[in-house]
Amino acid sequence: MKVSWRTLSTVLLEDEVLDKAFARAKKAADRVDDSDRIFRVRKQMPRMVQTAADIIATEFTDLVNAWPSLDQSPLFDVAMIDACVGCDDYRKHLATLQWAGKQVQRIASQNAKKIIRTGRTELMHDARREAYGRISSIMRQVGPSLTWLSETREVLKRLPKIDQVLPCIVVCGAPNVGKSAFISALSTGKMEVNHYPFTTKQIHVGHFMHRRLQYQLVDTPGLLDRPMDKRNDIEMQAIAALEHVGSLVLFLVDESESCGTPFEEQMNLLKEVETLLPETELMLVSSKADLLDPLPELWDQVREAEADWRANGSEGEPHLPLLQDHKGRTCLSATEEVGLDAMRLEIVRQVKAARSNDPMELPEGWYRSDQ
Secondary structure (H helix, E strand, C coil), rough: CCCCCCHHHCCCCHHHHHHHHHHHHHHHCCCCCCCCCHHHHHHHHHHHHHHHHHHHHHHHHHHHCCCCCHCCHHHHHHHHHHHCCHHHHHCCCCCHHHHHHHHHHHHHHHHHHHHCCCCCHHHHHHHHHHHHHHHHHHHHHHCCCCCCHHHHHHHCCCCCCCCCCEEEEEEEEECCCCCHHHHHHHCCCEEEEEEEECCCCEEEEEEEEEEEEEEEECCCCCCCCCHHHHHHHHHHHHHHHHCCCCCCEEEECCCCCCCCCCHHHHHHHHHHHHHHHCCCCCCEEEEEHCCCCCCCCCCCHHHHHHHHHCCCCCCCCCCCCCEEEECCCCEECCCCCCCCHHHHHHHHHHHHHHCCCCCCCCCCCCCCCCC
């Protein structure tokens, strides 16, 4: 099911729903034409009550149907909803609207019978007013749910847009190790930035294309860059959500320690990330290779190989030499753009190896006949 949080329509609040329902009810009554006053009122009052109930019930039914069902949503979206607003509250408030829609219809049916059974116009008006009062009472009960849904809509509109079908690479590491710079340099388009609803940090989503398949790069500042004991429950839930989309984890380290975090602490964080995302393949990458002294041994060779590949149209998946530091760790420089193309191709290979099947490949034997 494709989640469309960003296109959810505005949620009308209690007074707005009532105003809409009663205004439509009055128009419906005005369309009644009967020269006999008693018969005219007998037609008008039930129509007003039923029209008001229909408008409210339809409003609530359409709203509930427009909001994605958690039972049919991807696990990542469900986990993010649970982290941001709570799945239990999500279900409860939508169920409240379903209940309210049925109640106003029941009230309309009961009071319409009262109107039809009497021949006195004052009793008809009393039954209509009674129905309006009972409907208003129901609306007061669902008012908090409408307010909650209206506020939640604004929260969910800011959720990161991640396609669970496409490969997703989670980029993590200590603060200022170069995660955002790496994603910006590797992305072919403008990087998308979304605020986490539960933190002042931001999530960065970049993309690059390879052989018509889009690869997503997700930076998670504030989530995977802090020790376990400094994370709150909501952040832990968001980390759990990333387990459902991550095809590969790239853990960036800064050996120069210019990021402000000692290298030993960065490695301790690496161990925690391995514990948090045990089912996801992890690749250790050293960033800011241009700050190493001396520069990596293959610096010039990698730069030339990548330049030649780009000059030839970036075709195919050649095994470009990976830049390595003096300890044999894969490294790169986002600022100098050395090692990026080799890393891009390595990501493609790692993702293919981690995925159970390649969506761009036809199944084996597809060309064979049944004979």
